[in-house]
Structure formats: C-alpha cells, structure tokens
Amino acid sequence: SQQGEEDPQALSIQEGENATMNCSYKTSINNLQWYRQNSGRGLVHLILIRSNEREKHSGRLRVTLDTSKKSSSLLITASRAADTASYFCATDAVDSNYQLIWGAGTKLIIKP
Amino acid sequence: EAEVAQSPRYKITEKSQAVAFWCDPISGHATLYWYRQILGQGPELLVQFQDESVVDDSQLPKDRFSAERLKGVDSTLKIQPAELGDSAMYLCASSRSGNYNEQFFGPGTRLTVL
Numbered sequence: 337s338q339q340g341e342e343d344p345q346a347l348s349i350q351e352g353e354n355a356t357m358n359c360s361y362k363t364s365i366n367n368l369q370w371y372r373q374n375s376g377r378g379l380v381h382l383i384l385i386r387s388n389e390r391e392k393h394s395g396r397l398r399v400t401l402d403t404s405k406k407s408s409s410l411l412i413t414a415s416r417a418a419d420t421a422s423y424f425c426a427t428d429a430v431d432s433n434y435q436l437i438w439g440a441g442t443k444l445i446i447k448p
Numbered sequence: 449e450a451e452v453a454q455s456p457r458y459k460i461t462e463k464s465q466a467v468a469f470w471c472d473p474i475s476g477h478a479t480l481y482w483y484r485q486i487l488g489q490g491p492e493l494l495v496q497f498q499d500e501s502v503v504d505d506s507q508l509p510k511d512r513f514s515a516e517r518l519k520g521v522d523s524t525l526k527i528q529p530a531e532l533g534d535s536a537m538y539l540c541a542s543s544r545s546g547n548y549n550e551q552f553f554g555p556g557t558r559l560t561v562l
Contacts, residue, residue, distance in 0.1 A: 369550065378452075378539060378553040379491070424490050433503050434479060434549045438490030 341439050342425060348445040355412040357442040359425030360405075366428045368401055369436065370410050374421045382410075382423075412444075420446045450474040452554035454540050460560045466528035469557045473522070473542030479503075481551065482515055482525050483539040491539055497523065498545065530561045 343358045359368070370382045385392045385401045385408065392399045398411040412419055422443045426436035453472040461467050473480050478499050483491035494513065495505040499520040508515065512531070517523040527534055537558050541551040 367549075378555045379541075379551075381550045381552070384550055426490075428549060433496065434543070434545070435481075435493060435496060435504065436549070436551060438492075440488070440490050 342423070342442040344442060345440070346443045346445070348447060349415060351415055351417055351446050351448050353415055355415050355419070355444055355446075357410045357423050357444070359408045359410070359439055361408075361425070361427045361437075361439075362406065363427075364430045365403070366430055366432075368399075368408050369426045369428070370397075370399060370408075371424045371426060372421045373424065373441070379424070415444075415446045417446050417448055420444060450552075452540055452542055452552050454554035454557055456557055457555060458558045458560075460562065461530050462562050463532055464529040466526065467530050467559065468527075469525045469538050469540075469559075471523045471525070471540030471554060473540070474552055476544070477542035477552070478520070478545045479543045479549070480517055480523050481541040481543075482523070483541065485537040485539055485556070487537075494525070527559075530559075532561050535559055535561045 341360050349355055365387050367384050367386045369384045371379045372382055373379045383394045383399050385399050396413045401408045422441040424441045426438045455470050480497040482494045484494055485491045494508045495515045496503040497517045500517050515525045537556045539556045540554045543549045543551045
C-alpha cells in the first residue's frame, strides 16, 4: 500500500525556474525522505527530515514538513536540465520496522 | 564510494520459467530490502531482511517468490514460475540499522516476461 501521494503527478518548467512538489501522507511518522530517480537509473536519496523538524536545506533543495497537515514540500531552486527526473517522497511510519512507504512520484521535466 | 550491486541488469524470460536476481549490499549494512517497481509507480516492498532474518515478507507472493540472505550479506530473489504480470523493475536497497534509515539503492534488474 502507498502512504504518500505526490502532487502534481507531472511538472514541466523552464530551466532556471523553481520547482515545487508536494507530498501528503496518512499516519504518524518518524521521518520523511525525498528521493530522485533518473530515467533508467536507481533511486538516490536527496534529503531526510525528522518529524520534529519543520524545514531543512541541502544545496538547491529546501524541504518543509507540516506534521499537523501530514504534508511535505520539496522546492528545487534555479532548476537545471540535470534535475529532470521523478521525485518520490517516502515515509518512515511509527512502528514500521524501519520500512519506507512510497508515493507514486512527481515527474519533473526541465525544458532548456 | 560504496554502492549496492545488482545483477543481472536486464532479464528477458518466458512465462513459467524460473528467474533469479542477486544483490550485494553496502558493506556493514545490516538491513536489506527487495522492492518491485512498476513503471509510473513508486517502489513496493517485497521483503526486508535484518542480517539473515526476514523482518517482513507480507507483500511477497510466496507461492512463486522466494528470497534468502543466508550469511547476512548478499541476497537472492527468485521467481518460479514467472508470470506476465511479474514484468517490472526489481530494486535492492540496504541501510544501516537504527532510526536513521536512509536507503541506498542498486541500479535494479529490469525483468520482462514474454
């Protein structure tokens, strides 16, 4: 079963613009993670935010977490062609035995 | 940089045949996961190992799928017999134990069942 739902399903923007993706989930979590998957490649971890954190930055990435709304957002600033990929949120639910439950992903296309 | 290794990268088989996938996690990672990913969807957990023990295989179709991690290091996922609906990407991931459970993924095995 999938706990996370990303929104939008697909996003196409011009290079240099910012991209925002959202994730909603259903149960209480220990942490929420964002991963990127390029075409034909495996998943790569981007950033982890714990349930007691509200915002986290890593380079051009900014993640927010609102546990009261059970939602998170991923902002990619100054997008580049290499950011073209699918982005997944994954939640580590409380009492989950360190399992991650994944959303269906947002497909991001950066146009040159 | 240490990586998760998987083989083969691609496998084409006919239905009713047996297939096997291999995964070698990052050294020292006690937890190993096998996922199935259908195109356009997120990964779905099939089985989770902690060292050589199965922690969760509730989503593994046990009538045809089996997984083992005999020495707590590398792992094999087997399908016998393969069905058309098994066509998917099979991903292996590993992580350190504990609350910090960033998962490191291998490149996956793309299975096509004809």
